[in-house]
Amino acid sequence: MNGLSLFKRASRAFDDYPSLAKLIVVCTVSGGGYVAYADANSSNGAHAVAPPVSEIRKKKVVVIGTGWAGTSFLKKLNNPSYDVQVISPRNYFAFTPLLPSVTCGTVEARSIVEPIRSIVRKGRVDWIYKSVSVSYCEAECFKIDAENKKVYCRPNPDSSMNGKEEFAVDYDYLVIAMGARPNTFNTPGVVEHCNFLKEVEDAQRIRRSVIDSFERASLPTLSDEERKRILHFVVVGGGPTGVEFAAELHDFVNDDLVKLYPAAKDFVQITILEAADHILNMFDKRITDFAEKKFHRDGIDVKLGSMVVKVSDKEISTKVRGNGGEITAIPYGMVVWSTGIGTHPVIRSFMQQIGQTNRRALATDEWLRVEGCNSIYALGDCATINQRKVMEDIAAIFKKADKDNSGTLTVKEFQEVIDDICERYPQVELYLKNKKMRDIADLLKMAKGDVAKEAIELNIEEFKKALSEVDSQMKNLPATAQVAAQQGTYLANCFNRMEEAEKNPEGPIRFREEGRHRFRPFRYKHLGQFAPLGGEQTAAQLPGDWVSIGHSSQWLWYSVYASKLVSWRTRALVITDWTRRFVFGRDSSRI
């Protein structure tokens, strides 16, 4: 009996000696190893949110959304002079890059989520002396009132507890990180008949639908044609999500389902419909080629140049480019629609309110401040950075740089401001890099012809000419988790140093006004991107055009994703899931 009560004794030890609060469990599973590590905080940790710093009134920061942007903001924010209120209908953060794995049960839904309350609490306990008071509210924001500094909310409509009372929350600073919606391009029938793959619930629904299809196709009443229709899985959109889902589904069917549904094997078909010329077209050509060839070998039908024009309950109609606009109707059993992102209705109406129309997302400046609003920040998929063009400010830049007001700019004068220019206008640096220019003098030379470096002196017109091309280097950031997470971290760092930066600005010179910017503008650092292609093979495109495809990249993928997971809990669970999948296969129970 005593020997058995290890659990009991260990758990008592936790209560008695809070210093034992870190428990390390090492599990060696099938040759690999992982370390599960628990923040077994004693319960009083939860109450330690009252800040030790006393202040007249804390600034109230309202954060809308608990996705990548919102969560990374919350994790990094550690300035106790804020009172933070988080509003989101999802009380958890989901590690979305693993969503395609959830659709087929390679990873369980619960393994990739972490309650936002526990993320927020953990951060607080570690930095107890500079704790921020964060409270969370499971509600949906349905209106933003920038004029009165209020957001209007209602309880999560998906909740089983009925309650509809709306309420308003005041803010001093508003951080909008609501993410985006799937983009249907207003194609008829998409909302009614297609599955999306943006939320955890979507992935769970797809998983159930796949099993349902196999069960349905096994019923005795059906014709073979009907079976074929039901087991035809169509993926619309050949981006990373759609491709990964198709690959996962192919593995699920071939590794697991054919064993349990041997008769279904001959009827299964997976099709990817892509409107462009290639799938994965944001990736390197080598990856695209490899993926298309692999899918061809795997029997996944990739239809390029196919635009979906209509979806009915049993057929999907496509228009193939170069086919004289002829419309083909393909019978299907299930469609997953993953063609890009659209705007949230709340964001759309807010954009109208502040005069930002005809845009897909909220325009912000390089400091993530929403254009035309005070104290409102937007980040992640619901926002785009509206980069300032050099040409718009060219006169001001010239004036600032021309310190002696001579009307001409020497290389020396220009060199003094070039760092500020490059910081304020990242396109300049990009342009130099792409044109393989060593330094700014080369740029100026272009406008002046072949003269000695010291002799270069430009007037305003020549200066304009020299910089006329740089704005072509501006491009929008992709709508990825990586961008959102970096923006969240950036903004939290700004908030943390708000007061210091007011006194000692850190940013570049303000060219059109006096002084310096408080902060450096946001700069995205691309760390690479993965495209898992199934069969334990992954394509990886890393910075510096480094491309790696195959089993080794799959292992890189495993390691990177395991390390990027939000908590030790999710890390342990995901690794357990991978192991379980390897040992036992994926589960096909309909739950």
Next chain:
Amino acid sequence: MNGLSLFKRASRAFDDYPSLAKLIVVCTVSGGGYVAYADANSSNGAHAVAPPVSEIRKKKVVVIGTGWAGTSFLKKLNNPSYDVQVISPRNYFAFTPLLPSVTCGTVEARSIVEPIRSIVRKGRVDWIYKSVSVSYCEAECFKIDAENKKVYCRPNPDSSMNGKEEFAVDYDYLVIAMGARPNTFNTPGVVEHCNFLKEVEDAQRIRRSVIDSFERASLPTLSDEERKRILHFVVVGGGPTGVEFAAELHDFVNDDLVKLYPAAKDFVQITILEAADHILNMFDKRITDFAEKKFHRDGIDVKLGSMVVKVSDKEISTKVRGNGGEITAIPYGMVVWSTGIGTHPVIRSFMQQIGQTNRRALATDEWLRVEGCNSIYALGDCATINQRKVMEDIAAIFKKADKDNSGTLTVKEFQEVIDDICERYPQVELYLKNKKMRDIADLLKMAKGDVAKEAIELNIEEFKKALSEVDSQMKNLPATAQVAAQQGTYLANCFNRMEEAEKNPEGPIRFREEGRHRFRPFRYKHLGQFAPLGGEQTAAQLPGDWVSIGHSSQWLWYSVYASKLVSWRTRALVITDWTRRFVFGRDSSRI
């Protein structure tokens, strides 16, 4: 790179050498240890269902239901002369005793289910030389036609694939194992407002509702009174399921939720409403006492003698016994209704068809054959065994025993048939045991007074008198997983030996007819019962009135449940879940 590709190489090894098909992974987790063991069958195993035994026409066995009874029947059936068709809306078997653990995330839903197709396939591969052809169909039986030997089915209505075509399945033998429904006693409002706890989906729904309640109570708009209502969890029924749920919920709230929702602590209340005088009243008095005291200490309000008369959306009305029939309305946030079982509509209409009215479940004889039907068997919660009374057959027994037709029975004559009597009428043995009689002679003495054993000779009237009390020992079997599983195994064994037993009957003498019964009647062997009470304490009542309460029983519970799980996969998952719960706590994400 080579070092990393262990997964890859191991998985190739599997393909290349099918003899490597057993992979043993030993994980030592927090001092305890478990062995995960995979039947990594090569995929051709699945096609090996074509029986090697050729026959003119196989008998078709239709099994309705994939619960405890149906699954244990399928697992044990190994006679290749049957062609088995399984029909159930659930394509998995669920380990129901762990359902209360699923409601609070101590164990994940997916860890306690196993696809029925893989259960059926695994069994087949092991006994390949005597394989039974089993096929499964995800459908709901809505009508049984005993006259034409047909069951009528329709596709699972919960499936996302729409399809409503009904179809009929013929059978030679029908095994009804559909289980039961929750019993609402026709209390108004129960179906609309209460949660049940019979299916995996119920447990998942309860889990979400608990989180929803805590999130809802954290919204800023509510009054404290409203918060108190929302966090009032009511359990109706003090049986093992209700009690275990209340205990799990109490642990969930106190171990995990109070850390994340510190403000909610003062508002939470758990109440158990039990109509009888005690909770757990099928258990020993010591267990009942312990449970009631523990719950009192834990702050769980146990209201005994409270009958629920009505449930509205926010209030539950009870009538307390001995209170003059006064009705009290209690505000609540969530109700879990677990008061016992009722009849499935299909079973009810089938009972009407075969003239079994006014019963809760299908009446069968001791061989699990439905009374009044040929070739139909019923087992598990949808059936009750209608035990034969000794007094009904008393004349026939007397006649059979009185071999010399003397009109009187000697002890010797009686001793020759007593084994058959005890086997046919288990109540006789029970009666002897309860009355502490050594042997049958004691019983006969009662009718004859104090005479020497050899001199006893009884006429029919005296014989009747001697046995007049034994039928009082008959009692119905409880509606538990244990009974259902034993019935399934019993019936499979009968089916396996059907032909042999036809030639060499194994059962007792037929008293009313000639010859012997083909099989021994079903006998239930009670192996004990657990009642987990929370805080790592469990009450166990084992055979022989052995009662154990506390932490050691919790460990017994862990071991027994882990060993009883249906597959190595579920075993590994449940043990992982328990470990995870211990290390990281339960998850409170709303998914």
